[in-house]
Amino acid sequence: MGGMTYRHSFFALAVGAAALVSGCRGAAIEAQANHDVEAIRSDTRGFLLEESCTDGAPLHDRCGLITQRVAMQDFRDSFAAKKCGTDTTEVCQAKFDSAVDAWLLQRYMLADLAAVEATCGRTPERCTDGRNYELVLLRSHNQAAVDLDARREHAVMERRDFQLAVDDAQTTNAVLGVALVGAMLTYHPHGYHHHRW
Numbered sequence: 001m002g003g004m005t006y007r008h009s010f011f012a013l014a015v016g017a018a019a020l021v022s023g024c025r026g027a028a029i030e031a032q033a034n035h036d037v038e039a040i041r042s043d044t045r046g047f048l049l050e051e052s053c054t055d056g057a058p059l060h061d062r063c064g065l066i067t068q069r070v071a072m073q074d075f076r077d078s079f080a081a082k083k084c085g086t087d088t089t090e091v092c093q094a095k096f097d098s099a100v101d102a103w104l105l106q107r108y109m110l111a112d113l114a115a116v117e118a119t120c121g122r123t124p125e126r127c128t129d130g131r132n133y134e135l136v137l138l139r140s141h142n143q144a145a146v147d148l149d150a151r152r153e154h155a156v157m158e159r160r161d162f163q164l165a166v167d168d169a170q171t172t173n174a175v176l177g178v179a180l181v182g183a184m185l186t187y188h189p190h191g192y193h194h195h196r197w
Helices: 002-047 066-070 073-084 089-107 113-122 130-187
Strands: none
Touching (some): 002 130, 089 130
């Protein structure tokens, strides 16, 4: 009886250890997923742009409007002095417009340009001037950043669920293996003996 009790105790301890290890791995998987999600959200916050700046400035890296800044006379004078030289007014204006377009595309890199043009086509009043057009770009850019965040977070959650499922399967296999050994020891009270054939 003492041998049987010992084997049963060993079986219980082995099963408990497998469950404990599984719990630790599961907690680590959850912690990594939470860390990855927070990193994604931090990235997204870095892409989001605000229409206006809290300090009243026309433009900063993450706030304000390009069209508001380029409408200021000091900016136009500086551009003309640096980029136009002896160009005619028409040529200088073309350079200016091209530079502003390139700046807009760089700032609102995630904007869906086809969707923006479609919006302007359906509701022309939303794109009546440069400022309104920039606002449509800004909102498209921000929405794309939020959508990308959601897809990345979903991928993290799917990976977490897969890893947890694999861990559960490994734990189940380990417990079954221990159960098999326990059954063999119970069937052979004095231990399992190999036979020579």
